[in-house]
Amino acid sequence: MKKLNKFIACVIALMFLAISLLRAQPRVMVYNGKISLKSGTLAPVEKDFAGSADSLDKNLKIHPNDTTSLFFRALIYLQFNSFVMNPDPGSSQATNKLLLAKSMADRADSLNMKNFYLKVLQAQLCSELVTRNAPIETWRFNEKQMAERRKKHDYYKELANHYYDIAALIDKNNAYAYHRLKINE
Incomplete structure (x- = not known):
């Protein structure tokens, strides 16, 4: 009877271990054409994803060509350095x-x-970079810096629109959402 109880306890422990390993990657969702981390709360908290970010960084040091790790690490960077999370357009760190x-x-x-999520991620990253290089707060920058920012703004705008077009072609059911997100300024 004791052996049976130990065996059942081991099986339950292994099941919990397997479940935790299966959930090691962050969950992702695309809603209204935007990709984000699914955290179970309204706004994800960066410290909740610190462990995932650390393990992805370690994995990328060992396997620099691991596309899944590259994707998830880029998504975590996007999530916590977006304009919503860090609204200072002049923030060089973000x-x-x-x-x-x-x-x-x-x-x-x-x-x-x-x-498919990679195309949405690329589009959203370029869109965020357009926002970061927007010609606002001109008092912070001199004429040369403003010209450079305008050039980057236009470059990332073209890229974002290109990736949104690709996403609309792939995900025809949500094409309207991607066309709505295109930058037309």
């Missing part, structure tokens, strides 16, 4: 993390990652 996320997403794309 902009640098978004640029890092864009390079990770582009690397995953160049490694032939075939995931």
